[in-house]
Amino acid sequence: MAALPDPTATLTGEGRAIYEDILARRAAKGVHHLGPYIPLLNHPELAKLIEQLGWYYKYESRLPRDVYQFVVLILAKRAKVEFVWEDHVAAARAAGLPEAVTQTVADNGRAFPAPFDLVDQITDCAFAFKSIPQALQDRAVAAFGIDGLLEIVTLCGFYSMMAMVNGCFDVALPSPEARRGT
Known part of the structure; x- marks a missing residue:
């Protein structure tokens, strides 16, 4: 299996803050899973930027x-x-x-x-x-x-x-x- 480890239990500092922010933002919209953000959180800064773009598309874009x-x-x-x-x-x-x-x-x-x-x-x-x-x-x-x-x-x-x-x-x-x- 090619799965990456789930780093969420061991994140600290800025990585932990990014994880908690992603969780809170998604939960506020009724989404209670991280899906692809779990492997992405092995690189928290990248996960943050990708999630911000995804957030825009899902909740702020101009498309119907x-x-x-x-x-x-x-x-x-x-x-x-x-x-x-x-x-x-x-x-x-x-x-x-x-x-x-x-x-x-x-x-x-x-x-x-x-x-x-x-x-x-x-x-x-x-x-x-x-x-x-x-x-x-x-x-x-x-x-x-x-x-x-x-x-x-x-x-x-x-x-x-x-x-x-x-x-x-x-x-x-x-x-x-x-x-x-x-």
Whole structure:
């Protein structure tokens, strides 16, 4: 097994403060698990910075919540990372992502209604590391603004990184109760 040790019981000083801050911030939003932050806490400063970016995406970004969750579910299916899918599918439904859209993603389908069709095309470009065609970029900016377009693209990168942490270090799925609020 490739799991890293859980350092949380032995953290001291600044590492301990970072751990407690991450726990408190997540608990305040109803999330009672650390998931990939457990292996990341072997490098507390890195864990802190990654968690801050994740916090922004989850709770402060300008994207509509259903679009945010759609991007995460697309990444989960394309990368075949069960943890990310299981950790977000209920939150996607709670955010208003239509069940038909969730099911299409689950089935690896590609026929999505607006605006998810647009987002799907953008994620195709992001995951292929290729330029977004001007007409598609213009449509995305009209729908989500430049900030939203940037968030869609960088969200693909963020959750790719989190999928790598989950996969490389065999992060176990938390209980369904602990996943609430994701």
